Amino acid sequence: MRDVIDRILVSEEEIVKRSSELGKQISDDYRKTNETPLVVALLKGSVPFLAELIKHIDLDIQFDFMDVSSYQGTESIGDIRIDKDLDCSVKGLSILLVEDIVDTGRTLKEVTKLLMNKGAKDVKVVSLLDKPDRRVVEIEADYVGFEIPNEFVVGFGLDYDQKYRNLPYIGVLKPEVYK
Ligand SMILES: O=P(O)(O)OC[C@H]1O[C@H](OP(=O)(O)OP(=O)(O)O)[C@H](O)[C@@H]1O
Ligand SMILES: Nc1nc2[nH]cnc2c(=O)[nH]1
Numbered sequence: 001m002r003d004v005i006d007r008i009l010v011s012e013e014e015i016v017k018r019s020s021e022l023g024k025q026i027s028d029d030y031r032k033t034n035e036t037p038l039v040v041a042l043l044k045g046s047v048p049f050l051a052e053l054i055k056h057i058d059l060d061i062q063f064d065f066m067d068v069s070s071y072q073g074t075e076s077i078g079d080i081r082i083d084k085d086l087d088c089s090v091k092g093l094s095i096l097l098v099e100d101i102v103d104t105g106r107t108l109k110e111v112t113k114l115l116m117n118k119g120a121k122d123v124k125v126v127s128l129l130d131k132p133d134r135r136v137v138e139i140e141a142d143y144v145g146f147e148i149p150n151e152f153v154v155g156f157g158l159d160y161d162q163k164y165r166n167l168p169y170i171g172v173l174k175p176e177v178y179k
Contacts, residue, residue: 004164005171009153010146012168015128016052018145022126023056026096026143030059037096037124039063042111043084044165045100045157049128049145053098061096064088068111080110091119099127100157105139112139128156129170146170 030037039061041050054063067084095115102108102125112123126143133150148170154160155167160177 001164002167004174004177005155005167006174008169008171009148009151010129010156010170012156015049015145015156015169019049019052019128020056022143022145023053023058026053026126027056027058030094030096035094036060037094038088038090039096039098040086040090040115041065041098042100042107043067045159046098046128048157048165049100050098053126062088066111068107070106079106080114082114089119090115092121095120095123097123097125099125099141101129101131101153102127102139102141102144103131103134105135105137108141109137109139129153129158 036059039050039054041047041063043065044067050063054061064086065084066082066086068080068082070079097108097111099108108125112125115123125141127141128145130141130144130147131150132147151172152160153170154164154173155170157165158170159165160173
């Protein structure tokens with residue numbers, strides 16, 4: 001499987017190290033405000049990053065999952081459709097949303113809006129990757145692992161046609177894989 005990768009952009013060691021730094025930073029920041037977030041991970045891409053990150057969050061957290069996809073035409077929820085909703089209520093809770101990548105920013109913007117409409121007290125975002133060059137809506141993650149250039153990447157949760165999510169690093173696919 002690894003022969004589909006042209007080059008490694010972020011190594012496994014770098015991801016593990018950065019996840020530990022982010023976990024510590026997040027723990028310190030929430031401790032300062034005496035809050036414990038509900039960690040909400042967006043399926044499926046964020047799962048490997050969630051698993052790495054939460055080992056380093058030294059707070060009494062709980063986590064839950066949501067699955068959304070792009071959708072046009074439902075005014076009540078904007079441009080996303082909820083494929084799997086949270087099991088628990090977010091009313092009055094501080095939410096830490098976990099993403100694998102912020103690209104156009106649309107997913108983040110809509111999910112943040114949705115959680116606030118459901119009564120969340122506040123929504124912060126941690127994303128493993130950020131592609132600022134691709135942004136079309138104004139939104140930034142509060143915590144970012146790595147800023148990357150505008151190239152299509154796979155691995156550590158990110159897929160091409162649902163494949164390569166289990167690669168332990170972030171890599172750029174060989175062009176022939178698309179053909
Ligand atoms: O900033 P945006 O342009 O909105 O793109 C980012 C979103 O796209 C990907 O999800 P996808 O819908 O591919 O689902 P997946 O996590 O199951 O791969 C990724 O996991 C983010 O949620
Ligand atoms: N797998 C994958 N999904 C994305 N969604 C937005 N950007 C990307 C990317 O570079 N790779």
